[in-house]
Amino acid sequence: MKVPFLDLKAGYLEIQSELDEGLINFCKSGQYIGGSKLQNFEENFAIFVEAASCVGLANGLDAIKVSLTALGIGDGDEVIVPAHTFIATWLAVTSCGATPVPVDCDPLSYSIDFKKINQAITNKTKAIIPVHLYGQPVDLDPIIELAKLNNLFVIEDAAQAHGAFYKSKRIGGHSDVVAWSFYPGKNLGAFGDGGAITTNNSDLSEKIRVLSNYGAKKKYVHDKIGINSRLDPMQAIILDIKLKHLDNWNNRRRKIAKKYLTELKGLGLILPDHFSLSEGAWHLFPVRTNRRDELLAELTKKDIDAIIHYPIPPHNQKSYSKDFNHYKLPVAEEFASQLLSLPIGPHLEMDAVDFVIDTIKNFLK
DSSP: OOBOSOOHHHHHHHTHHHHHHHHHHHHHHOOOSSSHHHHHHHHHHHHHTTOSEEEEESOHHHHHHHHHHHTTOOTTOEEEEESSSOTHHHHHHHHTTOEEEEEOBOTTTOSBOHHHHGGGOOTTEEEEOOBOGGGOOOOHHHHHHHHHHTTOEEEEEOTTOTTOEETTEETTSSSSEEEEEOOTTSSSOOSSOOEEEEESOHHHHHHHHHHTBTTEEETTEEOSOOOBOOOOHHHHHHHHHHHTTHHHHHHHHHHHHHHHHHHTTTSSOBOOTTSOTTTOOOSOEEEEOTTHHHHHHHHHHTTBOOBOSOSSOGGGSHHHHHHHTTOOOHHHHHHHHHEEEEOOOTTOOHHHHHHHHHHHHHHHO
């Protein structure tokens, strides 16, 4: 049985008529930059995530970078980041001229370890970027409180957390600013790259919109040094249609996660049983084992797609190792050698889930 890690085609086919109609009308419109369709999505996404405003951008990396720039963070500043995350979190900090300061992850939540953040704060620290990794909400309250005590900004990286909750409130408006990615493989994915920023600060939202549009509020009048990072209206149409189905698709992910958690228990795998089943968006289902590479080989042999997220921590990447190889980040490094993500897409049939579970059980016997 072929088990895809994520079946994007099936997602399209489920809502094909809606998508086709929207795309055909877009092609006929002649409005290919900005316009009402983009505005509609921005308004609807802001409402969905319980934020005051949303600004669409070209991708998730730009969303973090523009957030940092809008908050005045740049050369000589430091930004606290998780040691265990996709490298985009770090790249955004570096690209605006600041220095990422890594903090190791908590072995239970897999998120940034709050207990270690305080010792990473210096007089150069300007912000903390918690990442809602795997679609699981970071415990934000203590981080936001610590940031207030130290006059720091909090920028949430929510690239994997579309539709997730923190204490019954949607991720999207808890902190100063929240950065999103709509890469096709995300829970809410476009048909290409896309991103957004949500915030409850109207002045900051306007600044972000200007910075992402060549630094201009009015055409040919450039008040800021900006960039071109706009969400295409075609992608906005797709995302607006998919947004109506997101909760349903996330609930399918939760059903699969519950089955994995129940049926893979007690086999020797380290399961994400400290994740929130109901509040997490379950973008990924990571398991840990010292036999990771052997298990991956067995799943591959059975035509089951599984993925390693992430095999090399950012501080060990060639691009960063020269400046960061002195950091001791043992949990992140252990995770890099142990973690394997199992298929958990919303269009994965339950017989395929059973096949994954049976294959793992047979391997671990």
